[in-house]
Amino acid sequence: MSVKKVILIRHGQSKWNLLNKFTGWNDVELSDLGKKEAVKAANLLKMNKINFNYSFSSMLTRSIHTLWIILKTLNKTWVTVDKDWKLNERHYGALQGLNKDEMVKKYGEEKVHKWRRSYKISPPKIKNFNSLFSGYDERYENIGLNNFPKGESLELTEKRVVEFWKEKLLPHMKLQKKIIIVAHGNSLRALIKYLGNIDDVLISRLDIPTGSPIVYEFNKNYLPIRYYFL
């Protein structure tokens, strides 16, 4: 049986992961530890002889830079980087920029857990005039202001991640490309939920660590078999 592999990696630690702030579509840089995690991820791929020749990342700097560091470490800067906003982190609405522990103190553990890990509940929406609203950013020109996310549940995130999977990923896999995807905690949770048909409650228990390569295996018909962390 010819097993096909797709590598999934959550970006390395960001400066806001370190500060424990809701991040979402806010465009923050990697922390020093995040850069080291990206080098470590590249070395893990090399040690395990997991190769790739095509790459996808979200439109957010923390994912793009993680991918660049991986490519540089592996001497593979020739690899095409295909960036797609549909791989962006779940939009955290009006919670973006706020500290997670402070929100627990203000609203209680249960409510914050629902915002962070329930499948259907969306965070409060961000307003267009909020300085952290990224709807006017030129990189998102093709989304259009009317369709621009203002706060997404995991369910809504899954919808666009699945569009990416069907429209971009599968066609490239069928062209026999060996693919690496660098994305985010919740966009990857949404993808893993879809691929594994994981139920709404079980998926709330999956936390994907930063900078840890996941290998997802597919059969000759491109159907998911299993995944494992390196």
Ligand SMILES: O=C(O)[C@@H](CO)OP(=O)(O)O
């Ligand atoms: O803040 C965010 O964007 C995400 C990932 O860091 O947080 P959480 O794990 O709480 O969904």
